[in-house]
Each structure stands twice: as structure tokens, then as C-alpha cells.
Amino acid sequence: MSDMKKILECVPNFSEGRKSEKIEEIVNPFRGKPGVRLLDYQTDKDHNRLVVTAVGEPEALKRAVTEAIGAAIxxxxxxxHKGQHPRMGAADVVPFIPVKNVTMTEAVEISKDFARQVSEKYNLPIFLYERSASAPERENLSNIRKGQFEEMAEKIKRPEWKPDFGPWEIHPSAGVTAVGARMPLVAFNVNLDTDDLTIANEIAKKVRYSSGGLRYCKGIGIGLKEKRIVQVSMNMTDFTKTAIYRTFELIRTEAKRYGVNVVGSEIIGLVPMAALIDTAEYYLRLENFSMEQVLEYRIME
Amino acid sequence: MSDMKKILECVPNFSEGRKSEKIEEIVNPFRGKPGVRLLDYQTDKDHNRLVVTAVGEPEALKRAVTEAIGAAIxxxxxxxHKGQHPRMGAADVVPFIPVKNVTMTEAVEISKDFARQVSEKYNLPIFLYERSASAPERENLSNIRKGQFEEMAEKIKRPEWKPDFGPWEIHPSAGVTAVGARMPLVAFNVNLDTDDLTIANEIAKKVRYSSGGLRYCKGIGIGLKEKRIVQVSMNMTDFTKTAIYRTFELIRTEAKRYGVNVVGSEIIGLVPMAALIDTAEYYLRLENFSMEQVLEYRIME
Incomplete structure (x- = not known):
């Protein structure tokens, strides 16, 4: 247990969500490795896709992810490959996320080292994306992935789509891979006491970045038919800059004009402790609080 | 890194707060031990007292504390010994606090095993206190410690003050020690925009247990002269039952009758993550949230 141990998270997505033998081969490299911990893996048969969540020390984690990509190839x-989710490679996308004692700048460097090593080891073309992107049009994964595997052989011949690492052609069976550093995502949904979906959609428009709202918030309205209510369903892409509580309060403010109340919220999947502690700090008006005061922050590794 | 690793905290108090050589001898057993981590130690010259905060796996932690008590003896x-803080032994009080994968029942058992082993090893009389107490009048440390070291030789001769472990007489130079399991304490203070100390005292009376308030809240009013405001200064003795946010909201409600506002709050020292996440859950009206969703909770050890 050391204060200064660096911890990264990696959430690689692989294009196999159906055959359990193959899934196990890809997941196995994350098991029983000192310095690496497999937190979760989820498969979706319709998407035909596997999402692994692992944390660990940078070197050990990189080795495990490299091995998993080898298994996927x-x-x-x-x-x-057939599946509903957009995809362009066997190892489709490999995001690295700073967790502790790692700055975003370091995570970007780690992702680039990783991308170069993997591209050489497997002769695999790799695009850097998100914070690691080499050009603004490569920040957004959907730009890179547009056309998917089927059109990638042609697409990467274009000078503007030359891969950042590896050969200037797709891997015949494994396609291409995107690697990059990003902030943790928080899936945050707010429930409203109405069954009018247009209200959830109107509020989503006001709070999300793309239509004039908060910089690190994506959102849509969805109906929860069983509960007969609607929800503003969001992805918070940088909770350190667009706080959870601020988004919550903004939704509450916007809901008022419709005479609608916020009746609850939910967080789906993992959330960094800091996103919730930031919320507690706001509502309690806590002064001079430091994450070093959180017992679990001090002892985790 | 394993989900099921048990983690305890121990905050032993020793009666030496002045001589750095002796302090180091007592603190050293917590250093460089696998499975043990020294989080903090603080000395007070006026109190002539040392407070160590360490966490670790139960067996390793018990060994380190045993060694430290040996050094203190x-x-x-x-x-x-002279000092302003009440005290009755070289190792004055040794609380064990559950942190992860340890129930209070287990912590009580661990504290009792520890007390028996230490009493035999050093021929030291030990009182069990707090959740480990063998009788209601032994729950509160101040009852046990009343009379302090100077009167303890006489006090423990009385049948009702027979020690739970060890000889039925004080250790000639090391006195007696209290050992027990308790919940983590949270030192939580709420600031009010008035310089009228009577208002802080009135509100403290209403929220603290001893005068009719919340079960696990102790509190007094204090003046912050430099800031020209007053504060309700509290010790939350079980935040899982008396929530931080509930205490905060109750103070806000009581302050209203005086036309006074809550202008801030502070947490002094360490706080378990769950105390703040509970607060965020309340204000965001989070539904179905589990600590297993907190990334750091999953990876700490």
C-alpha cells in the first residue's frame, strides 16, 4: 500500500459477444496478474461485443491489455463479424482513464506508448483518439469509426486517415483499433414525474452540450413505460468540469417551467468517488475539504 | 487486490507526546510491515499524548499494535507522566474500527482476541469498552478512565472494576489499557453567520443526543473569533445511523428561527467515503445505488 502508486483504468471493447470460449480467451489475460484487477466484463449478443473493465498499475495493465488484444486478433x-454496434476492429477501442496519481497528460503518454508497442507487435494500424488524438477530427471516436470495418480498407488510404501507428493498411482480419486517454464517463439519469416524453427531450436539449448546454454533458429523453415517467438520460464526459450536482440542479430548474418535479436519479455502472464527494461538498457547503481526508482514498491501490 | 480482503483501522492513543525518540519507537512498528499502513500520527505536547492512525489486515495490524504497545510499556x-488529557495507561486506549469486509461483530471479536493476547504478553490489565464492553457501564471510556492513572490502583480492586483481561492490579509503570471496537468518528462542524455564541449552543443542544437530539451526535457551540462567526462543533459517532446530511439539515432548520444562516461546514481529519456518498445519494435522490459502483471502493485494499 503506497500513496504514490499510479493507477489507471482501461475499458477495452472487443468484437466478440457471443462465443463464450473466445470471450474467455480475451478476458483471461486480466486474471491472476499482480498489479492488475479485472473489475467487470459484459457481453451483448445483439451487439456481438465484449466490454472489459480493468484497473491496475500502468505497466502491468498495458501488458494485460496487449495480451488480450493478441487473443482477440x-x-x-x-x-x-456481424453485430448492431458500430465497430471497425477485433479490438475496437481501447480507452485509458486516469484513476489515481496519474495526470491526464501522463495517461495520454501511456496510451501513445501502448499504441506504438501494440501496432508493432501485431502489425496493427492504430488511431489515437480523445485526449490522445493527433488532430481535432480524430478526437471523436465516431468520426474515426465512420464507415466501420467494411469501408476501413478504403478509408485509411486517404491521407487524412493515415493511422497514427502501424501499417498504412488495415489488418486483414482484425481491422483497425482506436487507442486513447479519456476522463471517466458517468452515466447519470434523472427521473421526472410526467409521462410526457417531449418534456424530457426539451430538458435534455437544454442541458446537453450539443444544443447549448453544459460542456461535458450528453443527453436524451427516454420514456420509462413501466413506471409511467420519463427520464433525462445522460453521459457525463468530464465530471471534474461539468459537475453532477450542477447538472441535477439545472434539470430541476428547467423542470419547474413545466410544473414537473424531479423524483429521483440513478447512476448506471461505475462512478469515481470524487464525482459523489464533489456533490456532498456542494450541498454541505464544505470548506477546505481534501480527497486526502477520505479514508478509502488513502488506502486504495 | 482482492474484493474480500478484510481491512480494519486502529487509532491507538499513547501517553507520550513530547520526546521524539520515544514517539518514534512507538510509531515504528507501523512502518514497513506488509498488510499495514500508517496513515497518520499526531502528538500534542500539552496533552503529552500520541495518536496513531493505521489501517491494515486484521492479523498484521494486531501484530503491529501489539509491538507498539510493547514499545510504549x-x-x-x-x-x-504529566499532561492535560485524561489518561490511565502508557497505551491508554486502543479502538478498532471496521473499514471493509469486516462487520462490527467481527471487529468486536478481533478486539477481544487482541486484548487477551496483549494482556498475557505484557501482564497488562485491559478493559473492553464501546461495542466490546462486557457491561453497559464500561461502554463509555470516560467511565472506565475516571480517576485516571493516579487512582486506578485502588479503583480496579473494586469488584465492578475488575479488568476483563490480565492481572487484577495495575501494571506498575504502564497502568491499564482500554481496548474495543467502535464505528469511525466523523468530526463535522457547521458554521453560522452570527457572532452570538448562545445561538450555536442552543442549536447544539437541540441536535445532540445528550439533550434530546440525534442518537449518534455529540455537539457544542464554539466561537470562531477571527471569522466573527460561531460554529456547531460535532462528533458523529455512527454516521451510518445518524447521517451527516440529516444533521446538517436539522441545524439549518433550527437556525431559521434565529434568522441565522448556515454559511459553511467542515470535516476535520479522516472521513469514510460512505459518509459523503450517503450525503450525495440524499441530495441527488439517487435510487438503487450500491457502494460496489464506486470505482475506488472496488479497488482499495
Missing amino acids: ECIDMRQ | ECIDMRQ
Whole structure:
């Protein structure tokens, strides 16, 4: 247990969500490795996709992810792949996320080292994305992935789509991979006591970045039919800059004009402790509080 | 890194706060031990007292605390001890606090095993206190410690003050020690925009247990002269039952009758993550949230 141990998270997405033998081969490299911990893995048969969540020390974590990509290249043939989720490679996208004692700048460096090593080891073309992107149009994964595996062989011949690392052509069976550093995502949903979906959509428009709202908030309205209510369903892409509580209060403010109340909220999946402690700090008006005061922050690794 | 690793905290208090050589001898057993981490130690010259905060796996932590008590017995002579803080032994009080994967029942058992082992090893009389107490009048440390070291030789001869472990007489130089399991304390203060100390005292009376308030809240009013405001200064003795946010809201409600506002709050020292996450859950009206969703909770050890 050391204060200064660096901890990264990695959430690689692989294009196999159906065959459990293959899934296990890809997940296995994250098991039983000192300095690496497999937190979760989820598969979706319709998407035909596997999402792994692992944390660890940078070097150990990079080795495990490298091994998993090797397994994915071995057992996935993108020429045969079908699934509803957009995809362009056997190892489709590999985000690295700072967790403790790692700055974003360091995470970017780590992601670039990783991308170069993996591209050389497997002769795999790699695009850097998000904070690691080499050009603004490569920040957004959907720009890179547009056209998907089927059109990638042609797309990467264009000078503006030359990969950042690896050969200037797709891997015949494994396609291309995106690697980059990003902030943790927080999936945050706020429930409203109405069944009028237009109200949730109107509020989502006001709070999300793309239509004039908060910089690090994506959102849509959805109906929860069983509960007969609606929800503003959001992805918070940088809670350190666009706080959870601020988004919550803004939704509450906007809901008032419709005579609608916030009746609850939910966080889906993992959330960094700091996102909730920031919320507690706001409502309690806490002064001079430091994460070093949080017992668990001091002892985690 | 394993989900099921048990983690305890121990905050032993020793009767030496002046001589740095002796302090180091007592603190050293917490250093460089696998499975043990020294988080903090603070000395007070007026109190002539040392407070150590350490966390670790139960067995390793018990060994380190045992070693530290041995060092304290070696280097402290209570017959020579002077200090403002009440005290009855070289190792005055040794609380064990559950942190992760340890129930209070287990912590009580661990504290009792520890007390028995230490009493035998050093021929030291030990009182069990707080949740480990063998009788209601032994729950409160101040009852046990009343009379302090100077009167303890006589006091423990009385049948109702027979120690739970060890000899039925004080250790000549090290006195007696209290050992027990308790919940973590949270030192939580709320600031009010008035310089009228009577208002802080009135509100403290209403929220604290001893005068009719919340079960796990102790509190007094104090004046912050430099800031020209007053503060309700509290010790939350079980935040899982008396929530921080509930205490905060109750103070806000009581302050209204005086036309006074809450202008801030502070947490002094360490706080368990759950105390603040509970607060965020309340204000965001979070539904179905689990600590397992907190990234750091999953990876700490």
C-alpha cells in the first residue's frame, strides 16, 4: 500500500459477444496478474461485443491489455463479424482513464506508448483518439469509426486517415483499433414525474452540450413505460468540469417551467468517488475539504 | 487486490507526546510491515499524548499494535507522566474500527482476541469498552478512565472494576489499557453567520443526543473569533445511523428561527467515503445505488 502508486483504468471493447470460449480467451489475460484487477466484463449478443473493465498499475495493465488484444486478433475475424454496434476492429477501442496519481497528460503518454508497442507487435494500424488524438477530427471516436470495418480498407488510404501507428493498411482480419486517454464517463439519469416524453427531450436539449448546454454533458429523453415517467438520460464526459450536482440542479430548474418535479436519479455502472464527494461538498457547503481526508482514498491501490 | 480482503483501522492513543525518540519507537512498528499502513500520527505536547492512525489486515495490524504497545510499556512510566488529557495507561486506549469486509461483530471479536493476547504478553490489565464492553457501564471510556492513572490502583480492586483481561492490579509503570471496537468518528462542524455564541449552543443542544437530539451526535457551540462567526462543533459517532446530511439539515432548520444562516461546514481529519456518498445519494435522490459502483471502493485494499 503506497500513496504514490499510479493507477489507471482501461475499458477495452472487443468484437466478440457471443462465443463464450473466445470471450474467455480475451478476458483471461486480466486474471491472476499482480498489479492488475479485472473489475467487470459484459457481453451483448445483439451487439456481438465484449466490454472489459480493468484497473491496475500502468505497466502491468498495458501488458494485460496487449495480451488480450493478441487473443482477440487470434480468435476474431472481422470479415465474418456481424453485430448492431458500430465497430471497425477485433479490438475496437481501447480507452485509458486516469484513476489515481496519474495526470491526464501522463495517461495520454501511456496510451501513445501502448499504441506504438501494440501496432508493432501485431502489425496493427492504430488511431489515437480523445485526449490522445493527433488532430481535432480524430478526437471523436465516431468520426474515426465512420464507415466501420467494411469501408476501413478504403478509408485509411486517404491521407487524412493515415493511422497514427502501424501499417498504412488495415489488418486483414482484425481491422483497425482506436487507442486513447479519456476522463471517466458517468452515466447519470434523472427521473421526472410526467409521462410526457417531449418534456424530457426539451430538458435534455437544454442541458446537453450539443444544443447549448453544459460542456461535458450528453443527453436524451427516454420514456420509462413501466413506471409511467420519463427520464433525462445522460453521459457525463468530464465530471471534474461539468459537475453532477450542477447538472441535477439545472434539470430541476428547467423542470419547474413545466410544473414537473424531479423524483429521483440513478447512476448506471461505475462512478469515481470524487464525482459523489464533489456533490456532498456542494450541498454541505464544505470548506477546505481534501480527497486526502477520505479514508478509502488513502488506502486504495 | 482482492474484493474480500478484510481491512480494519486502529487509532491507538499513547501517553507520550513530547520526546521524539520515544514517539518514534512507538510509531515504528507501523512502518514497513506488509498488510499495514500508517496513515497518520499526531502528538500534542500539552496533552503529552500520541495518536496513531493505521489501517491494515486484521492479523498484521494486531501484530503491529501489539509491538507498539510493547514499545510504549518499555519507554513510558506513568508514575512520571504529566499532561492535560485524561489518561490511565502508557497505551491508554486502543479502538478498532471496521473499514471493509469486516462487520462490527467481527471487529468486536478481533478486539477481544487482541486484548487477551496483549494482556498475557505484557501482564497488562485491559478493559473492553464501546461495542466490546462486557457491561453497559464500561461502554463509555470516560467511565472506565475516571480517576485516571493516579487512582486506578485502588479503583480496579473494586469488584465492578475488575479488568476483563490480565492481572487484577495495575501494571506498575504502564497502568491499564482500554481496548474495543467502535464505528469511525466523523468530526463535522457547521458554521453560522452570527457572532452570538448562545445561538450555536442552543442549536447544539437541540441536535445532540445528550439533550434530546440525534442518537449518534455529540455537539457544542464554539466561537470562531477571527471569522466573527460561531460554529456547531460535532462528533458523529455512527454516521451510518445518524447521517451527516440529516444533521446538517436539522441545524439549518433550527437556525431559521434565529434568522441565522448556515454559511459553511467542515470535516476535520479522516472521513469514510460512505459518509459523503450517503450525503450525495440524499441530495441527488439517487435510487438503487450500491457502494460496489464506486470505482475506488472496488479497488482499495
